[in-house]
Amino acid sequence: GAGVSQSPSNKVTEKGKDVELRCDPISGHTALYWYRQSLGQGLEFLIYFQGNSAPDKSGLPSDRFSAERTGGSVSTLTIQRTQQEDSAVYLCASSFGGTHEEYFGPGTRLTVL
Amino acid sequence: AQSVTQPDIHITVSEGASLELRCNYSYGATPYLFWYVQSPGQGLQLLLKYFSGDTLVQGIKGFEAEFKRSQSSFNLRKPSVHWSDAAEYFCAVGADNDMRFGAGTRLTVKP
Numbered sequence: 743g744a745g746v747s748q749s750p751s752n753k754v755t756e757k758g759k760d761v762e763l764r765c766d767p768i769s770g771h772t773a774l775y776w777y778r779q780s781l782g783q784g785l786e787f788l789i790y791f792q793g794n795s796a797p798d799k800s801g802l803p804s805d806r807f808s809a810e811r812t813g814g815s816v817s818t819l820t821i822q823r824t825q826q827e828d829s830a831v832y833l834c835a836s837s838f839g840g841t842h843e844e845y846f847g848p849g850t851r852l853t854v855l
Numbered sequence: 856a857q858s859v860t861q862p863d864i865h866i867t868v869s870e871g872a873s874l875e876l877r878c879n880y881s882y883g884a885t886p887y888l889f890w891y892v893q894s895p896g897q898g899l900q901l902l903l904k905y906f907s908g909d910t911l912v913q914g915i916k917g918f919e920a921e922f923k924r925s926q927s928s929f930n931l932r933k934p935s936v937h938w939s940d941a942a943e944y945f946c947a948v949g950a951d952n953d954m955r956f957g958a959g960t961r962l963t964v965k966p
Binding site: 775777783784785787790798833835841842843844845846847848849 | 887889891897898899900901904906945949950953954955956957958959
C-alpha cells in the first residue's frame with residue numbers, strides 16, 4: 743500500500759510569504775505528526791493529531807505556525823510570514839492508534855530566502 | 856516530559872566491525888522505544904521497536920537493541936557493519952501523546 747506522502751518535495755519562498763505544506767498519511771492511521779529537521783539537527787516535534795481529539799500543539803515554535811487535519815486524514819502545516827530560520831525539512835509521520843510506530847513521509851525541504 | 860540522549864554525535868567503524876550506538880532516556884514509566892535510520896537523501900525508516908516483553912528486540916537489516924530498565928538505556932547493536940549502514944541513526948521515545956527523538960548519531964563506515 744501507499745506510504746505517507748508529502749507535497750511539495752521542495753519549496754523555495756521569500757521571507758515574509760506564507761507557505762502551506764501538505765501531508766497524506768497512510769490510510770487508516772489515526773495519528774499524524776509533524777516534525778522539523780534543521781540541517782545537522784535532530785527532529786523537533788511540532789504537532790500531533792490523534793483521531794478527533796484536540797491536537798497537541800505544544801511543539802509549535804511560534805504563532806506563525808499552525809496545522810489542521812481535515813476529516814481525520816490529510817493535514818496541512820501553514821507557516822505565515824516565513825523567516826529564514828524556518829528553513830528546514832518538514833517531516834510528516836502517521837501511526838495507527840497510540841502505538842507511536844510512526845511511518846515517515848519523504849519530507850518537504852523549505853528554503854526561505 | 857520524556858527526553859532522549861544520544862551521547863555520540865558521530866561514530867566511525869570499519870566495515871565488518873561490530874557496532875553499538877548508545878541511547879539513554881528519561882521517563883517515569885516504561886515508554887515505547889524506537890530506533891530509526893535516515894540514509895542520505897532518504898526518509899526515516901523504522902529499524903526496530905520495544906513495547907514490552909523480551910528486552911532484546913530484533914530489527915531489520917541485522918540490527919538488534921536491548922532495553923535495560925536499570926540503566927534507562929536502549930542501545931542499538933549490529934555484529935558486523937556493512938558499508939550500506941552509513942547513515943544517521945535516531946533513538947526515539949514515545950509515551951502518551953508525545954514522541955521525542957534524540958539528536959542522532961551519524962555513522963561513517965570505513966572500507
